[in-house]
Amino acid sequence: MEFKLSKSQNEIQKAAWDFARGEFDKNLALDLDKNSQFPEAIRKKACDLGFIGIHFDEKYSGGGLGVIENALLAETFCRKDSGIGIALMLSGYASECLLRFGKNELGKIFLPKIAEGEMISAGAFHESDKGFDLSAIETHAVKEKDEWVITGSKAYVINGRNAGFYIVLCRTDPAGSSDADLDLSITEGISMVLVESDRDGIFFETMGEKLGSRMIETARLTFDQVRVPKTNIVGKEGNGLAQIRAFFNESRLLTAAMSLGIAQGAFDRAIGYVKQREQFGKKIAGFEVTRHKLADMAIKIELARLITYQAAWQCDHKKADEKLSCMAKLYASQAAVEVSDEAMQLLGGYGYMAEYEVERFYRDAKIIELFEDQKNTQKNLVADALTGKSGKIGK
């Protein structure tokens, strides 16, 4: 058993760090966060350097590498800047559905556009402002000749109107029956359909300011009889719920890795501060309680790193484990909240001010913790696995 990154993984990490240090300007980040603007110029450069889509196959213009390499990028970028890091790492959000489930031409068309910087993507999964249960969705896609006709509305769509395409979770009916025949209580018959954002009948509405991750727009989408070709089905018809579950399994690792980076970045800033700040005639790094706080923070970061890397490694070795992936997200995101919270406390009044960055790391940590699904939902999945209600699921 060997606990270390490979030489090439170390090189990727170093390249990511050099890129982030060169491009993620602190004042730019403060402005982007304040004005809710996406770091578009940096994204383009990240694409040019091959950072975006590093986990896509080479035939899709990707780096041909794994979930773990993508996680290393997420950690490194978010360590330098939580907001820009999240925006870059989620710029291809849900495109993994094409990578993992697309047995057709969709991946060849769209994945290179993500990796080469031509567009960003989004997942349109959740519906009401208030619900969590994806098996209860009501957006439906009806087959008409060679097309799907999609009607319904989606909420919490990150990347909002900026996305080039959406992976839309829809209720489909294999028999092609009319609306009236759809039984909304059944969980079968849910599919993923790719919808290009320039199709007729899509309406956008921003969901307004968020508590964190403000560089990314979150929108409500309405589909009014939106027509896409039948071939826009992603993966297998009727397999949407299994696919979304497998996708979340992978995306949770990305969330865990971003959280890890946020925790590390907040910690870096706290260490820097306590080593130079003097009160009562000595550096505050010299106070016993400060030192113990630092120790506790470092322990959380190390544990978050271990479980995140392990879960990502398993994902790359065809041993994807939903339980471990949920554990990694739960633990790492909680660690990020706790570490950035303590970092703010160490910075005192400065910690509360935007200029000192830690407050943004803290807000970004919290929103990442709430991202995709509820903490209780993830605990339920862990408990299901522990009590035998569900087993491992394939990649």
Added chain:
Amino acid sequence: MEILNYTKDHEAFRGRLQTFLNQEVVPHINRFEKEHLVSKDIWKKMGKNGFLCTNISKEYGGMGADFLYSVIVAEEIAKINFTGLAAPLHSDIIVPYINSFGSREQKKKYLPGCVSGEIITAVAMTEPDAGSDIASITTTAVEDGSDIIINGSKTFISNAVNCDLVILVAKDPAIENKHQALSLYLIDADTPGFSKGKPFEKMGWRSQDTGELFFNNCRIPKENRLGDAGMGFFMLMEKLQQERLVVTLGAVFGAEYMINWTMEYCKKTSGSRSGKPLIKSQAVQFAIVEMKTEASLGKVFTEKLVADHMEGKNVVIETSMAKYWTTDMAKRTALRCLDIAGNFGTLEECPLARAWRDVRVTSIFAGTNEIMKGIAAKFMGM
């Protein structure tokens, strides 16, 4: 048996304040948050309706009321989930310095305006290099004939933009003992040599005009010294008990607000396809019960301290404990309520988002929670 006994007069006051806040303040909160400022006419309306400085005697325009009126103001402001209108800071933390230590002339000059809202106050202690360690400030006050000349800068000052009057902590550079060098001064905002910075961008309290104050050969008459020369540190220490109590009240009432909101949200929100409301989830129920338990413990402790404080008891150890514990509790409550709200909690449209951003500073300001523990340890003889 109630710990605090509210009379009919108290409840009538509460009713008037509730109506006022909902009619005059709530509709403007989003604008204030954007502008990083509460408009001055809200302060004047608060004053006109008798909601500021209720404890000031009738002689100076106040009600001469007991501290329970301050408790009511803290509670009702917490219920509208709005921190920008720092009335408790003005009424119960800053103005009491003038009321307790001011000369009769100073009181006549300033207190009626403080009560009416014509004068908004700020207290200037913290400096860029002196936060927790307040005795190490470097802003100087040097006598020059019948005047005093002030030089230095202050930071993280609440009401920095709106303030008309500043209570300043400055040191006499000629005195070596750090604690004996500090005095308090009253600075009118239109004094030459005094200037204000822009409000800071910060995590929360966005309507609060927190900023910097600058003193550049700022000349004030000697009569503007508040209390005796060299007594600044001791006057600050004396008033900190009430300051911490006010912060504690905000934390407890804030936690109650968040728990109530979350309960209502979970009653009307479906957690699953079956349509079962979130409130029926065992994990949600236990979380709410745990949070409510903590808030109730905090409230009982706080009410006891209010009663002791009203009797004039020294409860410096207990108020330090209460300030640290209740503000951490309110923060924990905010984080857990957000977890329950999930997706909706990520939107600023959800009141929990602002409540969380606002509550976080309470573990830092008015003496960090680490300082609170240090004070308690010291007074407990450790």
